[in-house]
Amino acid sequence: MAAESFGAYHQQNRRAWDRLVDNKSRFAKAADDDEFENPLRTVDGKLNWLPQGVCGRELLCLAAGGGRQSALYAAAGANVTVVDISPKMLELDRLVATERKLKIKTVEASMDSLSMFPDAMFDIIIQPVSTCYVPRILPVFLEAARVCKPGGTYISQHKTPTSLQTNVEGKRGGFSIEQPYYRPQQEPLPAAPKSRLREEGTVEFLHRWEEIVGGICRSGFVVEDLIEPNHARQDAAEGEFGHRCQFVAPYVRIKACRSSVIGHSGQDQDDQASNQAGGLWIPGSS
Numbered sequence: 427m428a429a430e431s432f433g434a435y436h437q438q439n440r441r442a443w444d445r446l447v448d449n450k451s452r453f454a455k456a457a458d459d460d461e462f463e464n465p466l467r468t469v470d471g472k473l474n475w476l477p478q479g480v481c482g483r484e485l486l487c488l489a490a491g492g493g494r495q496s497a498l499y500a501a502a503g504a505n506v507t508v509v510d511i512s513p514k515m516l517e518l519d520r521l522v523a524t525e526r527k528l529k530i531k532t533v534e535a536s537m538d539s540l541s542m543f544p545d546a547m548f549d550i551i552i553q554p555v556s557t558c559y560v561p562r563i564l565p566v567f568l569e570a571a572r573v574c575k576p577g578g579t580y581i582s583q584h585k586t587p588t589s590l591q592t593n594v595e596g597k598r599g600g601f602s603i604e605q606p607y608y609r610p611q612q613e614p615l616p617a618a619p620k621s622r623l624r625e626e627g628t629v630e631f632l633h634r635w636e637e638i639v640g641g642i643c644r645s646g647f648v649v650e651d652l653i654e655p656n657h658a659r660q661d662a663a664e665g666e667f668g669h670r671c672q673f674v675a676p677y678v679r680i681k682a683c684r685s686s687v688i689g690h691s692g693q694d695q696d697d698q699a700s701n702q703a704g705g706l707w708i709p710g711s712s
């Protein structure tokens with residue numbers, strides 16, 4: 427996709443992530459040798475959310491450039507396509523693919539506009555933390571649902587709304603909620619000091635729980651599992667990431683299955699999402 431066709435927020439995040447690559451951010455690091463020992467275990471961990479493995483599966487790494495996820499899933503045998511808005515993040519994927527002799531297809535695009543892919547192209551979609559960079563989350567889920575095969579798996583990780591609301595530094599050993607939960611539509615969060623929780627130069631948006639979990643369901647997925655990866659460390663000193671995580675879960679990871687029932691009309695109903703369960707198929711309802 428031509429860079430000029432991205433909106434202003436997307437452009438800003440694209441430039442910010444290119445810079446994060448130049449500055450060797452921890453999120454722009456390729457997988458290392460140890461992680462390639464058992465690549466699927468590295469990415470799927472103890473969760474075992476992909477019990478059949480990924481061998482021969484069409485797998486989309488969505489907004490997942492950087493040479494980590496794409497390379498590990500390809501090493502585990504998947505036919506990997508990685509989409510990212512940052513050309514430099516994608517360059518890392520191509521570098522690792524060459525080094526490790528892996529086949530990885532890279533596509534520069536925004537996660538909310540995947541028109542280059544036909545319907546039902548992928549068996550599995552993996553999306554690391556990234557929905558915080560788009561003002562509207564529902565189009566991302568609708569596109570994921572469109573390109574996912576019925577019965578396919580969508581695993582996504584998100585910053586929790588509480589973490590985005592809460593200050594980073596902490597005061598007197600505790601943390602305070604500083605950002606409203608109900609915000610004007612598409613209003614970015616104020617720029618935050620550089621930290622492990624906020625990537626420098628990016629523009630981020632808070633998506634409420636009903637927009638994250640409800641949005642996944644409304645787009646045509648059935649949520650099968652949900653975890654809050656635990657980064658709390660009891661021995662962490664104040665100011666450390668592990669200390670803040672004792673108070674606030676930074677991330678949520680969600681496993682969803684593409685239903686064969688279409689759950690959403692495709693219209694933009696972001697602002698009317700609450701209280702609109704009518705017409706949705708709910709697991710166990712019949």
Ligand SMILES: C[S@@+](CC[C@H](N)C(=O)[O-])C[C@H]1O[C@@H](n2cnc3c(N)ncnc32)[C@H](O)[C@@H]1O
Pocket residue numbers: 436439440443453454455488489490491492493494495509510511512515535536537538554555556559560
């Ligand atoms: C936290 S990184 C995820 C991948 C990283 N390799 C990791 O290990 O977690 C977030 C990614 O989202 C990408 N991104 C930001 N906005 C995007 C958008 N609108 N569409 C697609 N990718 C986007 C960034 O370029 C970045 O590569």
